[in-house]
Amino acid sequence: MKKHLNLITLLLFSFSALQAQSWDWGGPIDPLQTKFKVVQYRLDLEILPNEQSIRGSNTIVFEAKEKLDTLRLQLIDEYEVEKVLMDGKEVEFFHQNDVLDILPIDCTCNEVEVFYGGKTPIAQNPPWKGGFTWEKDQLDNHWMGLSSQGEGAKIFMPALDHPSSEPSEGVELRFTVPKPYFVAANGRLISEKSEGDQSIYHWVTDYPINNYNVNFTVGIFHGEEKWFESSSGQQIPMMVYVLQENKAKAPVLLSVLEESASTHEKYFGPYPFPEDKIAVVETPYLGMEHQTINAYGNNFQFVPLGDTQYDWLLHHELGHEWFGNKISVGDWADMWIHEGLTAYGDWLFYWEHGGEDAYFEKVTAESRHIPHDRPVVSRPNSTEKEAYHPEIYSKGAMVIHSLRGILGDEVFFPMLKGFVADERFGYQNRVDTRDFTEFVKNYAERDLDAFFDFYLYSTQLPELVIKKKGKKGWAISLKGIDFTLPVEVKTEAGVQKIELGEKSVMVKAIEEPEVDPKAWLMLNRK
Incomplete structure (x- = not known):
């Protein structure tokens, strides 16, 4: 009998593969990259499934307070940069060691267009060891997924590839694929058109977005959709994209997604991206949070919980829309804010639908896997590799669970919603651990410094x-x-x-x- 592995077990199984990743990101930001901010990315790619390659361009719209001698971006060396344009003119550039240095011309330009292409890096153990996953579905159609949390956006586009950088005005994504393939991506589908034997899909989001959350999946999909009634009173498009062979499972998947969204809204507040959509797309790997288009590869393993159906993978990745996508850290040292709070949201599904006993059984089961080997918060200026370990999930969630026990539900639950709703922390703003702990202390009117210091920064237990x-x-x-x-x-x-x-x-x-x-x-x- 195949076992249904939980999140922590899967993480533990996958950590050996993590150590072999070729690329990393985060750490101290390059001084040259502190001189400008990215306003928007406009990615225009042709995806070539037969060749497992991409080609096209990325336009980086930026702002700088002074003239730049060098505009430094990241792009892996596996791609060849064909040319770089500013103000319609070719400019000089240097591409080596996964760094793309562009020498701006003497103009008032605030954007640069990079033309590039090549074979894509292949994911070895997605999403933990990411890249492109090129598969075939059961009908022998191409099926491509992209995962890049551990590697950053540089594995698919030139970017200012640091967690502290998000395009403040979002991204435009235009993809050209052979017919009859579809591309599911972030934001809203603005247009779909046909040119000969190709289809072109144009997606747009105006929300700030993490680099690794920019995403696209290629396949021949069946779509189901409905309107989601948000707790804000707004109607939000909700949709699922599944392979044709799984068409019959789409209505149930849509229902499970709706239940998860409603549960998250109850405890975290209204869905953060109402102008776009709530969506999942079936992927040839387990899953990953990608803003408004979460990757789903859990094989429709729904389990009954109370009067509803639960899919741990779907629920967890959807929780990242609040913690990870809206509330984003600028230093991977604080990644537990993404993963610990989202993992705690998984436990709240048990509380909401299974009751008190189911909740405490879940907490006890997950807490047994905590080795207490590494602090939840890593050293400042950590890379993704340094900061990513199982305890940011399990112990991070236990810290939140402990807070609930200390503060009581009448303070704890409004505090959670208050943190998500606070304009100082969402969207274009980056947060760190101190932002969270200070907010909790001020909201609860309680000195919790010793508690946070002990459980977040040490491996000791009382x-x-x-x-x-x-x-x-x-x-x-x-x-x-x-x-x-x-x-x-x-x-x-x-x-x-x-x-x-x-x-x-x-x-x-x-x-x-x-x-x-x-x-x-x-x-x-x-």
């Missing part, structure tokens, strides 16, 4: 110590911390919340008290 004192006394303490935590203690008299720390607290009980019975906190329970 050691729970319970000692018998007399006939009806128990001394309870948490060793290894210099602060206190509110902890539930259950005795025959009921449950009370006690501030526990290094100093022992006496509790009267006939039987040994049960400390933190619902496992709100990560403790060493020797």
